[in-house]
Amino acid sequence: MKKVNLKTGIFFIAVILFTACARKQYIVKNIEVSRVEMNSTWEPATNTGMRILVNSLKTTMTEETQKVIGTANRTLTKSKPQSLLTNFTADAMLYYASGLWGTVDFAVMNIGGIRNTLNQGEITIGDMYEIFPFNNRLVLLELPGKAVEEFFDSVAKSGGEGLSKNMEVIIEDKAVNSLKIGGKAVDENKIYRVAAIDYLAEGNDGMEALTKAVKVTDSNKLLRDVLIEYVKKQTAENKVIDSNLDNRITIRK
Numbered sequence: 001m002k003k004v005n006l007k008t009g010i011f012f013i014a015v016i017l018f019t020a021c022a023r024k025q026y027i028v029k030n031i032e033v034s035r036v037e038m039n040s041t042w043e044p045a046t047n048t049g050m051r052i053l054v055n056s057l058k059t060t061m062t063e064e065t066q067k068v069i070g071t072a073n074r075t076l077t078k079s080k081p082q083s084l085l086t087n088f089t090a091d092a093m094l095y096y097a098s099g100l101w102g103t104v105d106f107a108v109m110n111i112g113g114i115r116n117t118l119n120q121g122e123i124t125i126g127d128m129y130e131i132f133p134f135n136n137r138l139v140l141l142e143l144p145g146k147a148v149e150e151f152f153d154s155v156a157k158s159g160g161e162g163l164s165k166n167m168e169v170i171i172e173d174k175a176v177n178s179l180k181i182g183g184k185a186v187d188e189n190k191i192y193r194v195a196a197i198d199y200l201a202e203g204n205d206g207m208e209a210l211t212k213a214v215k216v217t218d219s220n221k222l223l224r225d226v227l228i229e230y231v232k233k234q235t236a237e238n239k240v241i242d243s244n245l246d247n248r249i250t251i252r253k
């Protein structure tokens with residue numbers, strides 16, 4: 001009798017089992033539809049302990065978000081190419097980043113990351129959560145001059161973003177006509193220190209040029225918390241929150 005190799009035998013057994021268990025083909029012959037009311041009868045029994053816990057946390061959260069941390073001199077809204085709210089945000093980022101890391105050449109914030117208006121009057125912590133709802137962190141990018149030029153090419157194509165006050169960008173026909181940082185033209189051989197958020201450092205929102213940073217330093221600080229601290233500091237110095245439009249971004253038609 002011819003001997004069968006053990007591995008070969010196992011293989012044939014597996015093939016037979018697979019064939020026997022192959023999925024059968026089914027054909028839909030009829031469909032019946034009925035309406036089921038989604039009402040309280042489908043809800044599980046109320047967990048009293050959990051309800052008490054949730055209500056206590058809700059009370060604590062409400063008290064925290066209603067805390068007043070400052071005053072806005074006027075309503076700050078967002079728009080392109082620049083706006084009161086985007087300018088305020090980028091300027092605050094530059095201020096905070098400079099305190100952490102020393103000299104910072106400029107700051108950038110994407111308009112899409114700002115989700116509400118800062119209304120005139122009292123500013124609460126809840127307001128800051130509504131304006132900056134995402135858990136983005138403040139980061140410092142060390143970006144070569146060539147990549148900086150590429151970055152502003154994307155800003156020109158998008159029609160503007162949130163830029164800090166030490167910038168002077170002139171855009172014409174969706175292209176950079178003139179670019180100055182701190183009053184000087186961009187030096188392609190220089191490494192620029194840029195404050196941004198981790199979301200943009202990953203190249204999101206059309207900012208692929210920011211991925212060319214030679215070094216990224218993470219503050220491990222949420223942008224929202226940075227802005228809350230900034231507002232609190234301004235308030236402690238008896239300053240109201242305000243912003244202004246300047247020549248940081250100009251679009252020529």
